[in-house]
Amino acid sequence: MRAPSGPEIAAGDVLLAVESVSLSFGGVKAISDVSFDIRKGEIRAIIGPNGAGKTSMLNVINGFYHPQKGRITFKGQTRSKMRPHEAAYGGIARTFQNVALFKGMTALDNIMAGRTLKMKRNMFWQLLRAGPALAEEVEHRHAVEEIIDFLKIQEIRRTPVGRLPYGLQKRVELGRALAMEPELLLLDEPMAGMNLEEKEDMSRFVLDVNDHFGTTIALIEHDMGVVMDLSDRVVVLDHGIKIADGTPDVVKKDQAVIDAYLGVAH
Amino acid sequence: MVALGQFLEVLLSGLLAGVLYSLVALGFVLIFKASGVFNFAQGAMVLLAGLALVRSLDLMVAKGLPFWAAVIIGLLFAAAIMAAMAFLVERFVLGPLANQDGLTLFMATIGVTFMIEGGAQMLFGSNVYPLRLYPDDAWFMFENIFEGGILLNKLDVWGGVIAGVLVAGLALFFQWTKTGRALRAVADDHTAAQSVGISLNWIWFVVWLVAGLVALVAATVWGTKLGVQFSITFLALKALPVLIIGGFTSVPGAIVGGLIAGAGEKLAEAYLGPIIGGGIEYWFAYVLALIVLLARPQGLFGERIIERI
Numbered sequence: 001m002r003a004p005s006g007p008e009i010a011a012g013d014v015l016l017a018v019e020s021v022s023l024s025f026g027g028v029k030a031i032s033d034v035s036f037d038i039r040k041g042e043i044r045a046i047i048g049p050n051g052a053g054k055t056s057m058l059n060v061i062n063g064f065y066h067p068q069k070g071r072i073t074f075k076g077q078t079r080s081k082m083r084p085h086e087a088a089y090g091g092i093a094r095t096f097q098n099v100a101l102f103k104g105m106t107a108l109d110n111i112m113a114g115r116t117l118k119m120k121r122n123m124f125w126q127l128l129r130a131g132p133a134l135a136e137e138v139e140h141r142h143a144v145e146e147i148i149d150f151l152k153i154q155e156i157r158r159t160p161v162g163r164l165p166y167g168l169q170k171r172v173e174l175g176r177a178l179a180m181e182p183e184l185l186l187l188d189e190p191m192a193g194m195n196l197e198e199k200e201d202m203s204r205f206v207l208d209v210n211d212h213f214g215t216t217i218a219l220i221e222h223d224m225g226v227v228m229d230l231s232d233r234v235v236v237l238d239h240g241i242k243i244a245d246g247t248p249d250v251v252k253k254d255q256a257v258i259d260a261y262l263g264v265a266h
Numbered sequence: 267m268v269a270l271g272q273f274l275e276v277l278l279s280g281l282l283a284g285v286l287y288s289l290v291a292l293g294f295v296l297i298f299k300a301s302g303v304f305n306f307a308q309g310a311m312v313l314l315a316g317l318a319l320v321r322s323l324d325l326m327v328a329k330g331l332p333f334w335a336a337v338i339i340g341l342l343f344a345a346a347i348m349a350a351m352a353f354l355v356e357r358f359v360l361g362p363l364a365n366q367d368g369l370t371l372f373m374a375t376i377g378v379t380f381m382i383e384g385g386a387q388m389l390f391g392s393n394v395y396p397l398r399l400y401p402d403d404a405w406f407m408f409e410n411i412f413e414g415g416i417l418l419n420k421l422d423v424w425g426g427v428i429a430g431v432l433v434a435g436l437a438l439f440f441q442w443t444k445t446g447r448a449l450r451a452v453a454d455d456h457t458a459a460q461s462v463g464i465s466l467n468w469i470w471f472v473v474w475l476v477a478g479l480v481a482l483v484a485a486t487v488w489g490t491k492l493g494v495q496f497s498i499t500f501l502a503l504k505a506l507p508v509l510i511i512g513g514f515t516s517v518p519g520a521i522v523g524g525l526i527a528g529a530g531e532k533l534a535e536a537y538l539g540p541i542i543g544g545g546i547e548y549w550f551a552y553v554l555a556l557i558v559l560l561a562r563p564q565g566l567f568g569e570r571i572i573e574r575i
Contacts, residue, residue: 062461064457064460083460083465084460084461085460085463085464085465085466088460088461088462088463089463093461093462094461096457096458096461100455100457100458100461101454101455101458102450102451102454102455102458102459103454103455104450104453104454104569105450105451105454109447109450112447113447113448113451113459113462114462116444116447116448116451116462116463116464117462117463119444123439123443123444123445126442126443126444127435127438127439127442127443129442176458176462177461180462180463
């Protein structure tokens with residue numbers, strides 16, 4: 001487990017609470033009656049075997065799926081149905097399991113797209129790229145360049161992302177999410193398909209984002225070493241049901257978790 | 267010299283006619299790029315825009331307004347009609363059908379075509395209405411170089427200029443505005459676009475609105491050429507080979523495709539016509555499209571489709 005940096009996170013500061021959420025597709029239950037919370041400033045891991053409902057959970061949190069039952073409270077506001085762009089507006093950013101980038105656009109344009117919601121100038125000035133719109137564009141470029149420096153992707157900023165290797169695509173995708181300056185960052189298997197070195201780089205970025213910007217992070221990850229190193233608390237799902245919830249040390253020793261991963265003799 | 271002069275005349279008039287096809291093809295490309303929908307209704311949208319313009323124009327001129335004021339108000343009125351159409355299509359057709367198969371959406375746009383054609387003629391009438399926005403007299407160029415000069419139609423030249431301005435405007439819109447960037451984002455990946463806060467419903471409205479405004483521009487030129495009438499909807503069929511040649515996803519492709527189709531059919535008419543019989547220009551563009559389909563199915567500028575197995 002990672003040594004807590006700074007003051008211990010107060011248990012009361014809940015950023016997002018999921019209460020008895022159930023989600024099914026036709027007759028197939030993806031999530032059944034799951035509750036957990038994410039506290040402000042923590043790194044919260046969601047783990048579980050394949051098909052446990054982890055990605056479905058992220059999709060529920062940022063509005064791609066609408067659960068049939070249960071409530072989600074974000075920043076003290078309980079919502080019923082929220083669409084993805086509204087979640088983005090509220091401060092939730094995410095990355096995807098199979099990188100979802102704008103493949104024809106450059107790395108720079110991809111990350112700039114993350115600033116969409118922050119651009120306010122009217123279209124007339126933007127068309128001329130003059131007056132207030134020019135100042136705004138420059139200001140956002142600065143913010144984006146800082147992210148590019150932070151992620152060490154300066155050399156590829158003009159490359160269309162479709163041509164980049166997978167590890168770098170994942171990094172650009174993280175950059176786009178960071179450009180939104182989110183309060184809650186959802187990472188769906190940020191290290192999947194990476195080699196050891198790339199994993200270490202990505203782990204460092206995740207920790208730095210959490211430390212420097214104070215961004216709350218929820219991540220799904222299969223590499224247990226990474227999960228145990230990075231996260232403050234872990235929630236474990238299996239077949240859509242929550243089977244454990246707690247610090248990495250506690251979860252690691254939990255019998256239900258061990259059974260779920262290794263299988264159990266019936 | 268006479269032969270060269272004649273060749274240039276045919277070529278230029280072909281290229282300019284091609285630009286007019288491009289004007290219609292552009293509307294298809296915009297919607298196909300952003301939503302993957304082949305919008306069968308683009309021809310009907312040209313009719314709707316043309317009728318809204320010419321009818322309001324005639325009404326205001328009859329009421330004694332000066333022509334220039336009537337044109338401005340008429341254009342604004344027609345733009346408002348196109349915005350209303352975009353809103354209704356998004357709200358009642360594409361919105362409810364989100365995430366459906368491409369073929370389903372294509373069928374839906376066929377339905378939209380009939381609704382627009384019927385609605386437009388119900389609201390604005392179904393006669394032939396002449397429109398006079400551009401000069402359409404003949405224009406002789408290079409008379410000192412070629413005997414008799416090169417004959418061009420001023421209207422076609424105007425069409426070329428307007429298409430150029432339109433494409434430049436669209437390029438700036440796509441490159442520099444927030445909405446343009448959002449449109450490119452949606453064209454690449456719907457899910458990712460939503461995750462950065464882009465509303466698909468809003469983008470679809472914008473796309474149909476822009477395609478509607480492009481249809482309005484096309485209607486001003488084609489309406490002056492043919493008069494605003496129902497047969498203007500068949501322009502959609504003329505745009506089809508242009509799209510196949512240029513590629514369905516490329517704005518420059520729509521322009522180049524139009525130039526090739528236009529020049530090809532006029533040159534074929536002039537030089538092949540005497541040999542194999544006249545009327546070639548009505549089908550030659552489709553032959554060109556067929557050749558492109560065989561050699562390069564995605565079109566000259568389209569995105570290469572690579573299937574992973």
